[in-house]
Amino acid sequence: MNTTAPSKPADQTAEHASGALSELVANDLELACCGKVAGRPRAADKEARLESLLHTAACLFLEKGYGKVSLEMIAREAHVAVRTIYVKFGGKAGLLNAVIAKGRARYFSGMSSMETDTRPIEEILMDFSIRFVDLVSVPSFVSLHRMVIAEAKSTPELATTFNQAGPVQTRELLSRLFSRPDIKAQLRSELPAEMLAVHLINCILGDQLTRLLFPPEQPPTTEEKLRRVKDGLDLFFNGVLR
CATH class of the missing domain: 1.10.10.60 (Homeodomain-like)
Known part of the structure; x- marks a missing residue:
């Protein structure tokens, strides 16, 4: 019997997750x-x-x-x-x-475990993607990312720490989802889970270089983030589903 709590509408999920890092x-x-x-x-x-x-x-x-x-x-x-x-x-x-x-823990609080979530893959990734896009849109997160890039060569421990605490955690979380037998059966067999994780992030984030070099004065609205997520997931699923 499915005991997973009903998921919130996408706009409510985005509002709940808003500003966690900030x-x-x-x-x-x-x-x-x-x-x-x-x-x-x-x-x-x-x-x-x-x-x-x-x-x-x-x-x-x-x-x-x-x-x-x-x-x-x-x-x-x-x-x-x-x-x-x-x-x-x-x-x-x-x-x-x-x-x-601490920021990640607050941000993902309330989200069902991706390793046991029984919802369809489309719903699981919609939930994750809304939260993730909302997080990386927070001005303080953008500032942190830019700082890491600027100081990565002179301060290697900064780049290593940021990578291990942020991007690596996200990729491993997604890789575990894509490695689940029930999820893996829906995806193209020649694509490794690690590649799927990176591809999903790239699809929903889009042009990351422009986002970091020319951050908007105001964070994107909930509607803009939802549109980005929906377009990114559409691109992702069209390329990876069997």
Whole structure:
């Protein structure tokens, strides 16, 4: 028996997912519970302090560039000890990884597991694609991507961290879906799952170079993103279905 919860309409899904990454660099984070309390900090206090640290790191990375930001600078702005960052994240690369992972976790929350989702492949990929396009359209994400490209040669750990925390996670997620026996049976047998994952991303994103070089002043509307997703999925399915 199918126990998967009914999927939301596409426009509602897009609205629910909107701005997930930007939450990490927004100016209106509610940090009221970060004040000092007597005794051991409560779980809510610890979580708020962690949010504050990630928020501060994300802001500094985007404002000054990854290579120009030191752990001392982050610690001073976030009012924590440098040792705390090392203990929790292992260093600056680990902190960036946590920022990206936190954004992904918030963004994909509420989405059924693609490894067990029993909906038709068209519905699964529509759900994923709307969320993904919405994420990469957030101005802070575009800024992060541009920063990575600009500093990749001078700061290899930045490129490696971003790739492992972002693109690699997305490709592996899609590859697992395309490797499912029931899904694989619907696709052209000569196409490996890894190639299908890259092809899908390219179909729904379109001209990535233009998107990064000339980002629009305003993010695309929900209607524009839906149209991009529908056109991209149509192109994808026409090329890969049996």
